[in-house]
Amino acid sequence: MTGHQPSTPVVCSFSNPEELIESLAHFILKAQKESIQKKGRFTVAVSGGSLPEQLNGLIGKDGVKWDKWQVFYADERIVPLDHEDSNHALCTTQLWSKVPIPQENIHTIDPALIDAASVEPASDAEDALEEIADAYEQELIREFANKDSARFPIFDLILLGVGPDGHTCSLFPGHPLLSEDDRWVAYITDSPKPPPRRLTLTFPVLNHASRVAFVASGAGKVDTLHTVLDKPEEGLPASRVRPISPGQVYWFVDDAAAAKIEYPKTPFKL
């Protein structure tokens, strides 16, 4: 049965956020190198929230082949791409505007569909939301299906954050979307964290990736990490990210966030 087993998390804890950021940058560079050697490109999904700032270690770093990156969003909010709530806007401010990545390598939701998907009430926007999710799935299919011919896309790297309630991407505790096993991209209209309308990659996509790296830092995440890593039986969304072998899930955390974790930590090495 090897090849179809869920991986067990590898947890690396760093004494401070700076060390975490530098080590994460080296980890990403290694993943980039292996991916480009194998396939000539590096497919990455990026989250919003606190994650983009943790990618600062890549800015100005030698060896980053930005022209080989193909970037998608792990989740996105249904707001204009320059809106303060947009994950694309956040990533642009924190990272893309500071590095030489070609614009066409960053795959956003279709801006032409955002107005129709934003009408009130949400029930009148369902068709447009379906369309915007379908369009993003098609964007993924164009990138992956012809090249990798797999049932689900196999991202080289998915970079995730975890919210205080254990959500990741826009997969929230107790939401029916946690059972989605077919779609690559889905929409929600009832996110408990604003804004309510969002697109998200689904669990099958997360769990087919070659590598998923969660990043969490600061004492504010301490109880969440304890539950997610030590009590997976509670089924919080972040606990359910277990890419099938040979895929692997990593946790990059700092000691403040990891203070209550009983789960064994692994020394970081490349």
Ligand SMILES: O=C1O[C@H](COP(=O)(O)O)[C@@H](O)[C@H](O)[C@H]1O
């Ligand atoms: O709403 C979101 O929240 C999560 C977690 O955010 P964080 O600020 O607690 O790191 C984030 O990963 C996701 O992309 C975002 O849309």
